[in-house]
Amino acid sequence: MVSFFFRLLFFSMLVVGAIIVPRLFLPTYWGNEGHAVKMPYVESHEEINTLFIGSSRTQFHIDPLVFDSVTGKTQSFNLGYSSTRGEESMFFLEDLLAHENFLQNIDYIFLEVRPLFYDELLYKNLRGKYQLNKDRLIFLQSYFRPINDFATKDLSKSYIESLLGIGMVRDEWSQLAFPSMRLNKSIAFFEKRGFANRKKAIESDQINSNLVAAGIDFTDKLDDRRDFALRCYEADKETISASDALYVERLNALHDDLSREGVALYFIPTLRFENTPLPNLFRKLNQGDLYAETSNPKRYPEFYSPEFSGDAAHLNLQGARLYSTVLADLFLSISATP
Amino acid sequence: MLFNSLKFLVFFIAVFGGYWSIRPIMQKLGKLSYVVSFQNLLLLLASYTFYAAWNVKFLGLILASSVLDYWVGKRMSNTRSDWKRKALLGLSLAFNLGMLGLFKYFDFFSESFADLLHSLGMSINPVVLGLALPVGISFYTFQTLSYSIDVYRNKIPAEKKLLTFLVYVAYFPQLVAGPIERANRFLPQLKSARSFSYAMAVDGCRQILWGFFKKVVVADTCALFANEVFTPGYDGGGIQVALGILFFTLQIYGDFSGYSDIAIGISKLMGIQLMQNFATPYFSRNIGEFWRRWHISLSTWFRDYLYIPLGGSRTKPLKNILIIFLVSGFWHGANWTFILWGAYHALLFVPLFLMGKNRSHLDSLGSSGTAAFWIKELPAVLTTFTLVAIGWVFFRAESINHAYQVFLGLTSTAYVDFPMWSSFDWAWVGLYASIMVFIEFWGRKHEHPLQGLNIPIFFRWALYLLLTLLVTHHFGDEAQFIYFQF
Numbered sequence: 001m002v003s004f005f006f007r008l009l010f011f012s013m014l015v016v017g018a019i020i021v022p023r024l025f026l027p028t029y030w031g032n033e034g035h036a037v038k039m040p041y042v043e044s045h046e047e048i049n050t051l052f053i054g055s056s057r058t059q060f061h062i063d064p065l066v067f068d069s070v071t072g073k074t075q076s077f078n079l080g081y082s083s084t085r086g087e088e089s090m091f092f093l094e095d096l097l098a099h100e101n102f103l104q105n106i107d108y109i110f111l112e113v114r115p116l117f118y119d120e121l122l123y124k125n126l127r128g129k130y131q132l133n134k135d136r137l138i139f140l141q142s143y144f145r146p147i148n149d150f151a152t153k154d155l156s157k158s159y160i161e162s163l164l165g166i167g168m169v170r171d172e173w174s175q176l177a178f179p180s181m182r183l184n185k186s187i188a189f190f191e192k193r194g195f196a197n198r199k200k201a202i203e204s205d206q207i208n209s210n211l212v213a214a215g216i217d218f219t220d221k222l223d224d225r226r227d228f229a230l231r232c233y234e235a236d237k238e239t240i241s242a243s244d245a246l247y248v249e250r251l252n253a254l255h256d257d258l259s260r261e262g263v264a265l266y267f268i269p270t271l272r273f274e275n276t277p278l279p280n281l282f283r284k285l286n287q288g289d290l291y292a293e294t295s296n297p298k299r300y301p302e303f304y305s306p307e308f309s310g311d312a313a314h315l316n317l318q319g320a321r322l323y324s325t326v327l328a329d330l331f332l333s334i335s336a337t338p
Numbered sequence: 339m340l341f342n343s344l345k346f347l348v349f350f351i352a353v354f355g356g357y358w359s360i361r362p363i364m365q366k367l368g369k370l371s372y373v374v375s376f377q378n379l380l381l382l383l384a385s386y387t388f389y390a391a392w393n394v395k396f397l398g399l400i401l402a403s404s405v406l407d408y409w410v411g412k413r414m415s416n417t418r419s420d421w422k423r424k425a426l427l428g429l430s431l432a433f434n435l436g437m438l439g440l441f442k443y444f445d446f447f448s449e450s451f452a453d454l455l456h457s458l459g460m461s462i463n464p465v466v467l468g469l470a471l472p473v474g475i476s477f478y479t480f481q482t483l484s485y486s487i488d489v490y491r492n493k494i495p496a497e498k499k500l501l502t503f504l505v506y507v508a509y510f511p512q513l514v515a516g517p518i519e520r521a522n523r524f525l526p527q528l529k530s531a532r533s534f535s536y537a538m539a540v541d542g543c544r545q546i547l548w549g550f551f552k553k554v555v556v557a558d559t560c561a562l563f564a565n566e567v568f569t570p571g572y573d574g575g576g577i578q579v580a581l582g583i584l585f586f587t588l589q590i591y592g593d594f595s596g597y598s599d600i601a602i603g604i605s606k607l608m609g610i611q612l613m614q615n616f617a618t619p620y621f622s623r624n625i626g627e628f629w630r631r632w633h634i635s636l637s638t639w640f641r642d643y644l645y646i647p648l649g650g651s652r653t654k655p656l657k658n659i660l661i662i663f664l665v666s667g668f669w670h671g672a673n674w675t676f677i678l679w680g681a682y683h684a685l686l687f688v689p690l691f692l693m694g695k696n697r698s699h700l701d702s703l704g705s706s707g708t709a710a711f712w713i714k715e716l717p718a719v720l721t722t723f724t725l726v727a728i729g730w731v732f733f734r735a736e737s738i739n740h741a742y743q744v745f746l747g748l749t750s751t752a753y754v755d756f757p758m759w760s761s762f763d764w765a766w767v768g769l770y771a772s773i774m775v776f777i778e779f780w781g782r783k784h785e786h787p788l789q790g791l792n793i794p795i796f797f798r799w800a801l802y803l804l805l806t807l808l809v810t811h812h813f814g815d816e817a818q819f820i821y822f823q824f
Contacts, residue, residue, distance in 0.1 A: 003536060007540070008543070015803065015807070019810070164810060165810050166813045168811065169811045173807070
């Protein structure tokens with residue numbers, strides 16, 4: 001029996017080794033294919049000093065060329081990618097902070113902040129698991145526990161699975177062996193420094209947008225979102241949930257850590273996010289209240305008008321230009337303030 | 339508790355550790371004669387815990403069935419009176435088949451009777467019990483029945499120890515989906531102390547690995563596409579439907595034979611040898627050979643306890659063949675689709691029987707030389723595989739009308755699009771299926787293919803590592819085994 005156990009132990013060590021090895025060599029951002037495609041570009045272009053990080057609302061809304069033309073002092077790159085969740089963007093930025101020398105050329109980072117939401121499938125897939133570590137597990141469990149009864153158990157299971165390589169190990173090895181195999185390198189990601197025009201992105205990436213593809217009128221939905229945003233904006237301006245307080249605390253800590261590295265972090269809200277009110281959360285963030293204004297439908301009615309929209313959730317090219325200009329103006333007003 | 343879950347992994351490690359600690363502990367205490375009892379007691383506790391994890395209420399059914407058949411066996415061995423023995427056997431049959439009928443078939447017969455009356459112009463409301471089907475009921479009732487019948491036939495002595503008999507019925511690796519063990523093979527193993535065998539344990543690990551690969555990697559991946567195509571109302575193109583049928587054909591084999599391999603492998607780790615349940619059935623050269631290689635424990639059960647008592651090949655063989663295939667189909671589930679599936683196989687088998695070819699191909703594939711393999715055997719294998727795959731449509735469909743719709747879908751010229759998977763996913767599933775077919779072919783002459791890998795240790799371990807990593811990758815889904823519903 002002893003020799004059986006030794007043999008089993010040796011084989012188990014081989015398996016553990018085979019799970020660990022790719023993690024030693026893969027970049028931290030590999031699990032998000034958008035980041036994995038765009039990051040090598042950023043790393044090879046030293047002139048880039050400004051990054052936009054977030055979801056499709058960043059990818060499709062912020063045109064770095066427009067932004068740079070307004071600021072006159074930035075060389076920016078759009079690191080946004082479809083379906084990137086709020087915490088995923090935050091964790092990605094935390095990883096960049098830990099990434100030696102990566103931030104030495106970066107002066108400004110714009111991080112899209114969106115309320116976190118829980119779906120039991122989120123942390124069952126590769127995209128959810130690859131960033132999990134113990135610290136993040138505790139954060140996520142603390143955040144979701146008051147909201148979802150199953151979150152604590154589900155997240156623990158996902159964490160154990162991520163440690164064991166369940167749902168990951170095959171993709172980690174194939175990513176290591178064939179780095180470009182599963183990456184979507186369509187032109188939409190690279191055009192204009194990572195900015196993707198909504199229409200073009202739909203055509204070239206086959207991103208699901210039934211509304212646009214089917215030519216369905218989304219005006220009503222747009223009105224609903226505008227009304228929702230307005231109600232959120234004008235509601236109680238102080239209270240945030242205990243979960244959001246944790247989120248704010250972590251984001252502000254990230255802000256401070258980046259400041260120490262000489263990087264200014266700006267939080268930008270997700271436009272037309274229909275699930276949870278954002279403004280109160282933003283008002284608790286460092287300098288967040290200024291950018292929160294962009295989600296105010298009274299101040300920027302264009303962002304809720306069909307003329308500037310690609311679909312119910314996203315701006316079109318014209319809207320993106322306007323939004324990029326607004327962000328740049330806000331940036332100048334903040335950075336000009338001593 | 340599924341084999342493919344982390345919960346089972348923890349459970350099994352605890353059982354394995356406890357089980358093999360018994361002998362050294364007893365040795366220290368100088369009570370070696372207690373090893374058998376304690377090993378069996380631990381197996382029983384583990385088995386009931388395993389079953390209670392599904393549904394604790396149904397534990398009473400297993401216990402009732404076990405105690406009754408134990409008592410029947412003892413009573414039969416204590417009497418020479420023929421009518422008493424017959425009555426006792428009748429009691430066992432009535433209880434076990436009655437239980438099966440009540441839980442599994444009552445609603446089906448009730449609704450079918452109402453449908454029949456409706457078609458004759460009379461209308462009644464069928465009595466529907468809506469009882470949940472106890473997991474594994476078809477398997478353990480057949481196992482206890484075979485014991486009672488064998489004792490009645492004086493083929494085996496009645497078991498004297500209740501504990502041993504309870505373990506025989508409830509033994510956890512094969513409790514919910516077989517193999518359906520025979521008392522003459524299994525009980526003697528439980529009556530002597532098991533000692534750890536290095537060779538058996540290593541072979542068990544290999545078989546578990548292969549079983550997990552077939553279930554978790556091949557079957558569960560194929561299921562993603564097969565489930566889509568077999569969703570009622572599916573309106574894809576003919577090529578997609580054909581691929582869906584192919585994928586289900588691979589899924590059901592990977593799923594069920596994978597379960598059997600894991601069960602047999604786990605048993606080897608416990609020092610117990612279970613019977614082989616599959617012998618590369620998709621390499622069969624005709625339907626007769628297929629049925630000698632598919633779900634062997636059930637096929638031989640029906641042969642020994644139904645086909646031969648009916649008269650076998652000597653008295654009205656065609657009627658007997660039809661009965662055995664129909665009953666075999668119906669055993670799988672209370673649905674006309676399973677009966678049709680049995681009838682379809684009977685139709686394929688009868689011509690072979692009439693031509694006297696049902697017992698041909700007793701050797702394994704490729705034994706007749708390379709030329710014969712390519713010219714005769716491979717076309718025969720592909721033909722049999724296609725016929726079997728067609729039969730699976732009845733098996734998988736939710737109703738006869740649904741099966742018809744699936745066949746109709748084969749002729750569809752609708753636009754072929756595979757939005758569900760990327761080319762990357764297709765490449766993976768193609769690779770998985772190829773690995774399974776290649777390794778099964780390679781090791782087809784052995785109990786399981788990894789047993790016969792005669793290659794240098796480096797390549798062998800590299801293969802084990804590859805399979806383990808693939809299993810690990812797909813492990814989290816915890817997809818149910820298909821045969822658990824039977």
